Amino acid sequence: MTTILDILGSVVIGGIVLFLMINFSVFQSSTSSSSDANLQIQQNAKTLAEMLSYDLRKIGYNYSANPLITAESKKISFHADIDRDGIDDIVTYLISDSTQAELTEKSNDILLMRIINEDSSSGPTLGLIDAKFSFFDSVHVITSDLAKIKYIKTELWIESIYPVDDKYPFTYWEMTINPRNL
Numbered sequence: 001m002t003t004i005l006d007i008l009g010s011v012v013i014g015g016i017v018l019f020l021m022i023n024f025s026v027f028q029s030s031t032s033s034s035s036d037a038n039l040q041i042q043q044n045a046k047t048l049a050e051m052l053s054y055d056l057r058k059i060g061y062n063y064s065a066n067p068l069i070t071a072e073s074k075k076i077s078f079h080a081d082i083d084r085d086g087i088d089d090i091v092t093y094l095i096s097d098s099t100q101a102e103l104t105e106k107s108n109d110i111l112l113m114r115i116i117n118e119d120s121s122s123g124p125t126l127g128l129i130d131a132k133f134s135f136f137d138s139v140h141v142i143t144s145d146l147a148k149i150k151y152i153k154t155e156l157w158i159e160s161i162y163p164v165d166d167k168y169p170f171t172y173w174e175m176t177i178n179p180r181n182l
Helices: 002-056
Strands: 068-072 073-082 089-095 114-115 121-122 129-137 151-159 170-177
Touching: 002 114, 002 151, 002 170, 068 089, 068 129, 089 129, 121 170
Parallel strands: none
Antiparallel strands: 068 073, 073 089, 089 114, 114 121, 129 151, 151 170
């Protein structure tokens, strides 16, 4: 009789240990997925920010007049010699609506379109769900006067491409750039 109780006690203790190991494994897997998703959205935000920063810093490069053509919350156009070939380029960044991001699973993804001299290229959405440009004068007051703009603030809202526990983790990236040629 004591042998049966010992066996039953061992089975119960073994079951509890097995349950704890399975629970730990599920927790570790969930944490790993969440960490991977957060790392991916940070990398996507960095990629978008580097692309914008590279071009926005060149506003007016090799151009003598006021280089800004359009300065709106969802669109910016400017003159710059982007490829350093001595020829003035017109660069436009345009934020699309969600209907143009057809190849994504999520309905709220948008595209950041980069147009250079009428040559349009839109890369992957990278989880971009919203973006906004703001323009400031020399004392950091918001302005829409193209001649007074000295700083450009870009805000990016980026969500994970894949859900984690039925939710999409997100991040916000903000940068203010002072192009040398403004």
